[in-house]
Amino acid sequence: MPVASPDLLAGLWVPAGLFLYWSFGYSITWGSDLWWHLAAGRWMWTTRSLPHVDPFSFTRLGKPWLHHEWLSDIVFYLWSSTFGMRSLVFWKWGVIAVAFLLVQFTLQRLTRNPLASFAVAAWGAAVAAPFLDLRPQLFSILGTAVLFTLALVPRTLIVWLPILFLIWANLHGGFFFGLMALGLILLVRELVPDEDRPESRRRRIAIFGLCLAAASANVNGLAAFVYPLRYAFDTKSPFRQIGEWHSPFEAGGTHSPLYLWTIGLFFLCVAGLWVTGAWHSHRRLFFTGLALGSLTLAMSLRSRRFVPFFGIAACLMLAPALDAIVKTPRRRFLAVGLPFLGILAGIARLSRFPLGPHAFHTLTSEESFPVDTADFLQTNTLSGNVFTLYNWGGYVEMRSGGRLRVYIDGRADTVFDEGTYRRYLSIAAREPGWERSIADSGSRFVLWPREDRQFWEPLLQSGHWRSLYEDSVSCLLVREAEPPFGPFRDPPDSAYRRFTLAVKARMRGDLQESETQLHEALARMPEMSAPCHLLARLQAIRGDLPSALATEATCQRSFPQPLRKREFEGFLDELRRRNGH
Numbered sequence: 001m002p003v004a005s006p007d008l009l010a011g012l013w014v015p016a017g018l019f020l021y022w023s024f025g026y027s028i029t030w031g032s033d034l035w036w037h038l039a040a041g042r043w044m045w046t047t048r049s050l051p052h053v054d055p056f057s058f059t060r061l062g063k064p065w066l067h068h069e070w071l072s073d074i075v076f077y078l079w080s081s082t083f084g085m086r087s088l089v090f091w092k093w094g095v096i097a098v099a100f101l102l103v104q105f106t107l108q109r110l111t112r113n114p115l116a117s118f119a120v121a122a123w124g125a126a127v128a129a130p131f132l133d134l135r136p137q138l139f140s141i142l143g144t145a146v147l148f149t150l151a152l153v154p155r156t157l158i159v160w161l162p163i164l165f166l167i168w169a170n171l172h173g174g175f176f177f178g179l180m181a182l183g184l185i186l187l188v189r190e191l192v193p194d195e196d197r198p199e200s201r202r203r204r205i206a207i208f209g210l211c212l213a214a215a216s217a218n219v220n221g222l223a224a225f226v227y228p229l230r231y232a233f234d235t236k237s238p239f240r241q242i243g244e245w246h247s248p249f250e251a252g253g254t255h256s257p258l259y260l261w262t263i264g265l266f267f268l269c270v271a272g273l274w275v276t277g278a279w280h281s282h283r284r285l286f287f288t289g290l291a292l293g294s295l296t297l298a299m300s301l302r303s304r305r306f307v308p309f310f311g312i313a314a315c316l317m318l319a320p321a322l323d324a325i326v327k328t329p330r331r332r333f334l335a336v337g338l339p340f341l342g343i344l345a346g347i348a349r350l351s352r353f354p355l356g357p358h359a360f361h362t363l364t365s366e367e368s369f370p371v372d373t374a375d376f377l378q379t380n381t382l383s384g385n386v387f388t389l390y391n392w393g394g395y396v397e398m399r400s401g402g403r404l405r406v407y408i409d410g411r412a413d414t415v416f417d418e419g420t421y422r423r424y425l426s427i428a429a430r431e432p433g434w435e436r437s438i439a440d441s442g443s444r445f446v447l448w449p450r451e452d453r454q455f456w457e458p459l460l461q462s463g464h465w466r467s468l469y470e471d472s473v474s475c476l477l478v479r480e481a482e483p484p485f486g487p488f489r490d491p492p493d494s495a496y497r498r499f500t501l502a503v504k505a506r507m508r509g510d511l512q513e514s515e516t517q518l519h520e521a522l523a524r525m526p527e528m529s530a531p532c533h534l535l536a537r538l539q540a541i542r543g544d545l546p547s548a549l550a551t552e553a554t555c556q557r558s559f560p561q562p563l564r565k566r567e568f569e570g571f572l573d574e575l576r577r578r579n580g581h
Contacts, residue, residue, distance in 0.1 A: 012339035013118045013339045014101065014104075016340075016341075016342030016343045016346060017118055018101065018346070019343055019350055020122050020342065020345060020349065021097045021100040021101065021121075021122070021125050021346075022097050023346055023353070024125045024126060024128070024132065025089075025092055025097075025129075026363065027130050027131070027132055028362060028363060028365060028561065029133040029134075029364075029365065030365040030391065031133050031134070031364070032393065032409065033136075034076070034088075034134050034135060035398040036393070036394030036409050036411060037072065037076050037135070037394075038076055040067070040073040041074050041075075041076050042077050042081075042401075043055055044070065044073060044077075045077055045078070050067065050070055050219055051065055051070070052219075054415045056397045056406065056409065057393075057405055057408065057415065057416070058405035058406070058407065058442060058443075059407055059416070059420050059441075060415050060417070063415065064415075065414060066220055066223055066224070067414065068172065068220055068227065068414070069136040069172050069173070070170060071170040071171045072136035072172060075091075075171075076088065085360070086360035086361070087360075088360060089134070089360045090357070092134045092138065092363075095141070096132055096138070096141075098145075099141050099144075100125045102146060103148065103315055104117050104121035105117075105149065106149045110153070111285075111323040113319075113322070113323040115326060116319055116323045117319060118342060120319045120322055121315060123258070123262070123311075124315040125311075126311075127256050127258045127259060127307065128256070128307065128311045129256070130255065130257075131254055131256065131304075131305065131308045132308070134363065134364060136171060139168070139171040139172045139174070140168070140172045140173075140177065140178070141174075141308055141309070143174065143175065144177070144309060144312055144313075145312065146164055147178050147181060147182060150164065151182060151185045152285075161211050162214040163214070164178075165178065165179070165212075166214040166215070169214070169215040169218040169224060170219065173227060176225060176228045177228075182208060184288070184295060185291075187291070188284060188291055189284070192284045194284065227414070230413070237413070238418055239413045239418070239421060242412060243304075244303065245303045245304075247302065248307055253304065254304060256307050256311070258311075259310075262310065262311060263297065265318060266293050266297065266318070269318055272324075273286055273320060276324070281320070281323075281324070282320040282323070285316060285319070285320055286320060288316055289313070289314075289315075289316030289319075290317065292316060293317050296310035296312075296313040297310050297314075352560050354527065354558070367472075367496070367530050369392060369395045369473070370395070370447060370471060370476075372471035372472065372494070372496040373447065373469055373471045373474045373476050374395070374399040374400070375491035375492060375496065375497070376469045376471070376488075376490075377400065377403075377404065377476075378399060378491075380485075382403070382445075382485075384444030385404075385407070385443045385445070386404050386407070386444070387406075387407045387427075387441055388406055388407065388445075388446070388448065389448060389449065390409065390410065391410065392447065393407070393408055394409045404445075407420075407424060407441060407443060408421065408424045423441075435458065435459065443479075444479060445468070445476060445478050445479075446476070446478075447474055447477075448474065450470055450471075450472075450474055450475040459477055460477065463480060464480050464481075465478065465479060470500070471499075472500045472502075472503045472530070495521045495528055495531070496521075498517045498518075498520040498524065499517070499518070499528065499530065501513075501517045502515075502517035502518045502531065506534070506538070511538055511541065511542065518531045518532075518534060526558065529559060529561065532552075532555040533552070533555055533564055533567075533568065535551050536552040536555065536568060537568070537571055540571070540575055541575070545572075
């Protein structure tokens with residue numbers, strides 16, 4: 001029996017997409033951007049002004065800041081101040097779900113195949129998933145999806161494109177890619193006209209001109225257009241050493257397991273559609289997908305940050321290919337049952353993860369930042385210049401409210417010059433003269449990862465610095481020449497404070513005290529993973545393997561982390577070898 005309504009069938013795939021795309025929003029990333037975006041949003045909202053010069057660092061204080069993401073910062077700050085910072089995960093999940101639902105909708109309107117559209121959009125989301133960090137780039141992913149909907153769906157929606165670019169150009173620099181994509185889409189329309197819907201060349205030119213004018217209405221003017229070109233053509237810039245600008249084939253950093261598969265599928269679909277002649281059924285979509293897929297592939301091969309855009313653009317080629325192979329089921333039980341299977345698949349994936357704001361802690365790798373040390377600095381209202389890790393700079397800015405100024409942070413070359421960045425790299429790499437460089441930098445404090453003892457121990461041994469505070473991840477030093485501080489107040493009792501005490505007890509060899517503090521930390525914040533995994537290891541060291549395995553299982557239930565699980569299994573194997581088992 002045929003399905004009564006194709007629109008109803010397409011509608012059934014919407015909840016399937018919603019749950020599945022939501023489940024792809026659980027990638028754990030150690031980024032530095034969110035924190036300075038929150039600090040910048042707070043600064044702008046408090047001062048009621050835009051930061052054309054840097055207000056945060058001491059190395060570039062008052063120097064120009066090309067702040068092309070200012071509107072995103074306002075959105076982040078207002079959202080977090082209204083609903084709480086941890087609720088930003090709902091913003092992230094919402095943007096991801098809407099973006100790929102739009103991709104699914106666009107493909108369905110172009111191919112008239114809801115099943116193929118859902119499957120291809122889900123593949124695109126899976127390709128992009130490792131890069132879906134809580135940062136303004138998500139607005140460009142959403143902008144790309146909106147662009148495809150407005151420019152490709154055969155309606156008069158294209159007239160809304162200038163409004164899209166007016167907003168997009170103030171949210172994120174990815175609008176420049178949007179303009180390139182729009183140019184290719186309009187060029188394909190010129191070269192592959194729709195005989196049933198003839199279009200005016202003058203109208204296409206007018207639309208692109210209006211979009212270009214709208215994008216120019218940003219607070220940075222033409223500089224916003226020049227900035228992405230610098231990265232594209234200046235291969236000698238030291239800022240290209242930042243991980244997200246590396247090729248996806250270089251070791252380290254974020255990788256998408258499906259990226260290579262997608263490249264292969266893209267070319268396979270191109271060849272298959274061309275050889276079989278099936279491309280004639282989707283002439284314009286075929287050439288649009290070929291143009292945008294080739295552009296984004298070239299971009300992603302150069303820099304891994306563009307992998308999500310290739311994943312989305314490749315959908316325009318994969319969808320007509322899958323449509324040629326898999327047709328919409330005609331039997332009612334299949335046409336209705338398959339979307340429900342999609343819903344169940346999405347729910348099954350989501351069931352592994354926390355669905356509330358406590359997911360924020362893990363998704364942002366919050367416990368890898370110096371939370372307890374920041375509490376100490378805040379409790380004792382300490383101020384001054386801080387030399388700290390590149391990825392920690394924004395966090396210090398967000399927590400200190402302007403009392404502490406950093407040497408450098410994640411804003412890269414939108415603020416910092418190459419000289420400042422090169423000096424930071426030479427110090428972080430402990431190149432000859434690095435200690436003198438810190439001493440001459442004007443830093444009052446040094447805040448550095450405690451595990452990098454080869455960095456901060458020589459500073460202590462030099463006699464020019466003394467230890468001020470340590471937490472579970474960081475070591476805070478102050479110049480010896482500074483007058484004595486104190487008396488200091490302890491940071492407020494918190495899960496992070498308890499974890500600090502647990503780590504210190506572990507270093508003293510007091511395993512019982514360490515376990516007690518770990519239990520206290522988890523009682524206050526069950527979603528913390530580091531105390532949970534450390535507790536499992538301590539129980540294993542004591543020989544209580546059943547408790548250790550049960551604790552590790554609890555850690556994985558709270559938030560599945562396969563890498564942590566493999567590390568724990570490796571730890572148990574090493575422990576057995578040491579014990580002769």
